[in-house]
Amino acid sequence: MIYSDVALSAVCLAVVLDLFLLKSRMMTRGIFWLTYFLILPFQLLTNWWLTSNKIVMYTDTEIIGQRLAGAPIEDLLFGFSMILLTISAWEFFKDRLNKNKISL
Amino acid sequence: MENLHYAYVLIFIAICAVGVNFGFKLHFSKKLKLFLLTDSLILVIYLIWDFWAVSKGSWFFDSNQILGIMLLGKLPIEEVLFFIIVPMMTVLTYLALTKLTGWGRENEEMK
Numbered sequence: 242m243i244y245s246d247v248a249l250s251a252v253c254l255a256v257v258l259d260l261f262l263l264k265s266r267m268m269t270r271g272i273f274w275l276t277y278f279l280i281l282p283f284q285l286l287t288n289w290w291l292t293s294n295k296i297v298m299y300t301d302t303e304i305i306g307q308r309l310a311g312a313p314i315e316d317l318l319f320g321f322s323m324i325l326l327t328i329s330a331w332e333f334f335k336d337r338l339n340k341n342k343i344s345l
Numbered sequence: 346m347e348n349l350h351y352a353y354v355l356i357f358i359a360i361c362a363v364g365v366n367f368g369f370k371l372h373f374s375k376k377l378k379l380f381l382l383t384d385s386l387i388l389v390i391y392l393i394w395d396f397w398a399v400s401k402g403s404w405f406f407d408s409n410q411i412l413g414i415m416l417l418g419k420l421p422i423e424e425v426l427f428f429i430i431v432p433m434m435t436v437l438t439y440l441a442l443t444k445l446t447g448w449g450r451e452n453e454e455m456k
Contacts, residue, residue, distance in 0.1 A: 297404055
């Protein structure tokens with residue numbers, strides 16, 4: 242399991258959680274994709290800062306080697322999974338908190 | 346100042362977060378409980394991943410460019426803060442765009 246495998250697994254986990262377990266289904270909503278594509282350039286900016294200054298470094302055998310803005314391409318998968326999971330969990334817990342309020 | 350190099354990223358995102366919160370009047374401080382629930386899930390998943398990856402050497406940090414406070418002797422404190430500040434900024438971006446576009450879930454469901 243190198244970074245590439247884990248990053249791909251993280252995307253799968255986030256998608257399964259979003260669609261079937263948390264059931265927020267953010268992936269089916271335009272607002273999620275709009276949010277994602279607004280954040281993406283900022284992810285690339287911070288990736289560039291962290292990698293071009295060698296603040297964070299990656300072991301060659303842990304990545305496929307393709308890079309974007311200085312960082313391994315796998316970082317895109319990591320970023321996508323975290324943004325999806327964050328918004329999906331936010332909507333899930335928001336519904337839960339609201340339901341609790343009504344039942345009280 | 347070199348040891349602040351990673352922290353600059355966090356400071357930059359935190360400034361953006363404060364600006365978006367007040368600029369769009371999002372009242373994030375009233376949603377801290379919801380954020381805490383959301384981020385606890387993120388922290389559990391991504392800190393385990395991070396800790397495991399650092400342990401096996403998938404990635405590593407320049408000790409001169411971090412503050413030097415390490416969680417469990419391995420993870421820079423910046424990594425922990427990253428998994429708090431970035432989800433916070435993600436939520437704020439989502440809330441701001443929802444307000445701006447009116448594409449929120451509530452609006453869709455009311456149709």
